[in-house]
Amino acid sequence: MITIYTAPSCTSCKKAKQWLAVHDISYDERNIMSSPLSVEEVKHILEKCDDGIESLISNRNRFVKSLNVDFEELSLSEAVSIISQNPQILRRPIILDDKRLHIGYNEEEIRAFLPRNVRVLENDGLRLRDAI
Template sequence: MITYYAYPKCTTCRKAKSWLDKNNVEYNEIHIAENPPTKEQLAEIYQASGVELKKFFNTSGLIYRSLGLKDKLSTMTEEQQLELLASDGMLIKRPLAWDGKKVTLGFKEADYQNNWL
């Protein structure tokens, strides 16, 4: 089963959820702002993802911009970045779907098709 971190008001999250429902994919939905993944969970998901840690950041979010992270991320350690992500679910690119092995960030239908069907 997929653990699906989403923000209910997010249009992209709603599209992804609709796709999961339409394709009868089982998932456990978690409100990313109310219950963000822990630093340890994020580290595990990040390791499984094969993508750069900076891709986990919601670069279009208000918090990302207000903290000036565009310029700060490159000087932060992996540990600091994981702590920051775990501190506020709104910093995490969403939706974030993960089944213990595979990870998708954001919603691209082709990625969902490859990973979840």
């Protein structure tokens, strides 16, 4: 099952949810502002994150700038604790299932959550359309 971590005012979150609905992909949604991630949940997300903590943090966020923290200089437990206590610093949406993690909204990259047979059919359709 796909879980999507969102925030109410997040345009990218709305686009991702709309994309999942259009593709008839069921998901569980979690509003991280009203129900922040636990330390264990942040660690679970980080386990799937190829680029480390920096890829989770929204560096353009004013609150992140006001923290004046270099996450690369912190211990893992310090960084995870700050993230858990301040969900507004996270890039959103965070979409994950048992195998994949995607942060932010990118229509091409979110296609990884389509079942393989659907991706193959869509790719074949795109190739056919390009050939015409």
